Amino acid sequence: MKKIILSLAVPFVMYAQSLPELFDALKHHSQTKSDEISVQKSEVQQKLVYANLYPKINLFGSYDNYSSPTNVKPIAPYRIKPMLANPSIAQPYSYNVSRAGANFSMPIFIKSLYTTADKAKAMQKSAKAKKHINLLKNEALIVGTNANYIYLNSLLDALHVKEESLQETKKTTQIKVDNGRAPASALYKIDDALNQVAIAKNNLELQKKKLISTIQTLTGIVLDKPATIQEIGSYTKGNMGALQPLQEKLRADRLGIKAEKEKLYPTLTAHGSYTFLKADAYNNGKNVNERYGNVGIMLNIPLLAMDNYASIKLAKVELHSGEIALKKLSDELQSQAKMFEDSLPLLQNSLKLYAHSVTDKKKLLAIAKVNYNSGRLSTEEYLRYEDDVVFEEANLYKTEATRWQTLMQLAVIYANNIEEMVK
DSSP states (O other): OHHHHHHHHSOOEEOOOBHHHHHHHHHTSHHHHHHHHHHHHHHHHHHHHHHTTSOEEEEEEEEEEEEEEEESSOOOHHHHHHHHHOTTSOOSEEEEEEEEEEEEEEEEEOHHHHHHHHHHHHHHHHHHHHHHHHHHHHHHHHHHHHHHHHHHHHHHHHHHHHHHHHHHHHHHHHHHHHTTSSOTHHHHHHHHHHHHHHHHHHHHHHHHHHHHHHHHHHHSOEESSOOBOOBOOOOOOSSOGGGHHHHHHHHHHHHHHHHHHHTTSOEEEEEEEEEEEEEEOTTTOOEEEEEEEEEEEEEEOOSOOHHHHHHHHHHHHHHHHHHHHHHHHHHHHHHHHHHHHHHHHHHHHHHHHHHHHHHHHHHHHHHHHHHHHTTSSOHHHHHHHHHHHHHHHHHHHHHHHHHHHHHHHHHHHTTOOGGGTBO
């Protein structure tokens, strides 16, 4: 039993080889399930509206005590005269009356109910669209975070290569110092460079922890290494699907105003009841058992309903607020989309330039190392070549991560299927 409890407390470590595994975990994690609950809630709200179109049937029972004799039910005039002439006949009046029966009510025409149902449908579409966009955002975040994870790992590899290079240089420098061919300060400079590499590696490990935590929050999976990323398709430019949740909500808000106005329309409802009554007649104490029923329709015409007028104003304010929010988001997404679209070819070009620069700087470093060992280059100048290589490699890996993030941002804006773009 203790072993089982311990296993539940240990986070699940996954050696992910591809992004589809992370996407699948995301769909079953609490981050996505919360959006599913919102969709279910909107579905229930729609059913609540439709429920108002069905008849309402109730059973009831009551017992009443009156201070003076009260009629059990309305009495037809032809029955009153014989009762007054013959005191032995139980008159349907009593101090205590028991009632039991059933009643019903049913809308025949209430225009606002149908419009409210349409509003609920629009809200359901908005909830589904929001769920889809949130899933895309989380998938994009996973890809971007994983790309940064790859960037940090690549940079750590580059620092490891630099560290090995510095260790080799330190050995040759130690020999020079021992032979009096180089000052002891040269060793201090090499040691300081090695220490700076260790500091940089430690800082990168800290950043990796944050990235691992982000992916764990979204998927429940603790990665020990980044998943591989392969591009199998690009983004498709079209309508900005990221606007759909707000667009559907605005449609629902417009229907909400219509429904509030329609509450001022006349309504027609049907109603009816059937009652069993029992009492003791006040004139002679005999039991009185009666049955009494009615069926009818009611036309209700609102003449003054200040709360409805206030509700209409509130609905208009909410619509105006939503229109402003949609315009603001639309402007933001348009500017972002243009920036990202313009950035993609530039980033691709930067990757080629950085790759070429890294190759050149590695060649220069090899030459610098020969010159340093032969005494034709100072320690400071040699270390500068070491730093240049790592710096340029960092730019290369960071640019690649930025390109992935840019591509994912465009996929979210245009509501593209990210799973068809990467694997």
